[in-house]
Amino acid sequence: MTRSKPWLVAASCIVLMASAAWFLNQRARMGHRLGKPGLVVAAVPLPGEDGQPATTHSIALPEKALDFQSTLQPVSKIELDWLPRDTTFGCRLYTAPDGFWSRVTGVLMGTDRTSIHKPEFCLPSQGFQILRSTRTEIIIDRPHRYALPVMRLDALREGKLATGQMARHGAVYVYWFVSENRLSNDHIERMRWMAMDLIRTGELQRWSYIGCLAACVPGQEDATYRRLERLIQAIVPEFQTVAGPALSQAAPPFPGNTDTDTPAHQMAGLPSNR
Numbered sequence: 001m002t003r004s005k006p007w008l009v010a011a012s013c014i015v016l017m018a019s020a021a022w023f024l025n026q027r028a029r030m031g032h033r034l035g036k037p038g039l040v041v042a043a044v045p046l047p048g049e050d051g052q053p054a055t056t057h058s059i060a061l062p063e064k065a066l067d068f069q070s071t072l073q074p075v076s077k078i079e080l081d082w083l084p085r086d087t088t089f090g091c092r093l094y095t096a097p098d099g100f101w102s103r104v105t106g107v108l109m110g111t112d113r114t115s116i117h118k119p120e121f122c123l124p125s126q127g128f129q130i131l132r133s134t135r136t137e138i139i140i141d142r143p144h145r146y147a148l149p150v151m152r153l154d155a156l157r158e159g160k161l162a163t164g165q166m167a168r169h170g171a172v173y174v175y176w177f178v179s180e181n182r183l184s185n186d187h188i189e190r191m192r193w194m195a196m197d198l199i200r201t202g203e204l205q206r207w208s209y210i211g212c213l214a215a216c217v218p219g220q221e222d223a224t225y226r227r228l229e230r231l232i233q234a235i236v237p238e239f240q241t242v243a244g245p246a247l248s249q250a251a252p253p254f255p256g257n258t259d260t261d262t263p264a265h266q267m268a269g270l271p272s273n274r
Helices: 006-029 077-082 119-125 187-201 221-239
Strands: 069-072 088-095 101-108 129-140 146-160 166-178 208-216 257-259
Touching: 088 221, 101 221, 129 221, 146 221, 166 221, 208 221
Parallel strands: none
Antiparallel strands: 069 088, 088 101, 101 208, 129 146, 129 257, 146 166, 166 208
């Protein structure tokens, strides 16, 4: 068996994305209706960087989960300036009694599909190097037991402290995509489904992107992921309305495989979990 050449894989991805964009543009010219979101939106405003209300509604991330308390986080000026005006955001910082924290963010598109971009583009721009990417699944117990497909990213950032010493900061980021009736951990798959649904039904599926970030000491990524996994299992049934096919109680989690082309989201300026 011969391995696919990297340039061939990259070229295939570009062709798929270009084809999806072409199909979407062609169908948009014919008119379309907007689908329903796969999560709950509430009349809870989010602040901007100036502390003033920046939105009227937000994704209904739960205020409490397990032993975590949470606070609403501001929407950045860059997000407000660059993303379409009908984009809906969600952002909470969850903190456990021992100081462990996770920043959970969500972006829900409106009529403009550019609200959601490929997550890979964010991490390098924030100074992070992606060490590993793993496609895996998290078992969710409500409304029934199902496997939520997610992408796990392990990342590292190095920088100088005020003393001039070099410091290394690790991070784990978990994300997935949600529409009214689909779940995915793959950006290209999501784009393909969106194009196919639009052409076949005339409906633009309203996709969302959910991401969960936690900082960690380098080498503690697995332990950090396990805590993120438990938090995700607790919060997802509270705000996500779509679920995957029911699993039997004996069904094992998806084993996952490691990729090198991996997404991530905003991770700069956050404290380290210990």
